[in-house]
Amino acid sequence: MSSQNLLNFLASLFLLQFLASCQAKLHVDHYRDTCPNVESIVRNAVEMKFQQTFVTAPATLRLFFHDCFVRGCDASVMLASRNNTAEKDNPTDLSLAGDGFDTVIKAKAAVDSVPGCQNKVSCADILALATRDVIVLTGGPSYAVELGRLDGRISTKASVRNHVPHPEFKLAQMTKMFASNGLTLTDLVALSGAHTIGFSHCSQFSKRIYNFKSSKRIDPSLNLAYAKQLQQVCPKNVDPRISIDMDPITPRTFDNQYYKNLQQGRGLLSSDQSLFTHKSSRNLVNLFASNNTAFETSFVNAMTKLGRTGIKTGNQGEIRRDCTMIN
Structure with missing residues (x-):
């Protein structure tokens, strides 16, 4: 490859990376024109679930961590498989309380029941919003949630390995894992x-x-x-x-x-x-x-x-109709 062709190739590669980074940028007001009341809709659904059981809070928060640490924040942890080969089937994720999954599913149903919002909001964004909401409901800080994530289409049991902190990890192991994100x-x-x-x-x-x-x-x-x-x-x-x-x-x-x-x-x-x-x-x-x-x-x-980790763009993801399966 000539030096000029190499320069052209590198310039094209840089442009693609730049466009991808722009495309992947999240915004607090991402749904302003498509589903302007998404935050209040999700909040109401989460509050109803929280009133039913306190486990809603830690379960949702832990679900968000386990999702983002594996393939990025793309709701891949929500996907189910017929032959038990998805992320949620990994022994590490089997301890995830069902109330976390249920919270997102209920919030997604609430969003999709609103005229104009159906199939406009990703499960990944709903999980991020619900996580903020359970933190607030238990007395923690409120904060603006950046939105615009797409849902991933890939979820494998093997991908969880070495991506989620283990209870017996040393500080050096945890530091390395967090640094990778x-x-x-x-x-x-x-x-x-x-x-x-x-x-x-x-x-x-x-x-x-x-x-x-x-x-x-x-x-x-x-x-x-x-x-x-x-x-x-x-x-x-x-x-x-x-x-x-x-x-x-x-x-x-x-x-x-x-x-x-x-x-x-x-x-x-x-x-x-x-x-x-x-x-x-x-x-x-x-x-x-x-x-x-x-x-x-x-x-x-x-x-x-953490919420910016592994954001899916373009054809890397989609907005799932059902959080538990790809479209």
């Missing part, structure tokens, strides 16, 4: 604060309270009194369906108590507690524990950045 250490610590309203199953932390590092002892980073409480609700042969609040103090309020818990050795998961035991992230934990405004500001910034 354009997120900093501050974003990591801030987004971990979502566990202020989450819940987990005993199997996710049982090693910390019974067989830490293959010995019959308790993880020394775990508050001993808290560990004893966990042993009472999570005996060795516990029902795997039993769930435990991530925040034992204010489990139904989106606040900075999560970070105060870490300071006291009350981080439920090993990955949570590592944020305080590791010196590189400890100062951020201390900051968020002492300053709720600093936490909320960093959380909103991180959520906005």
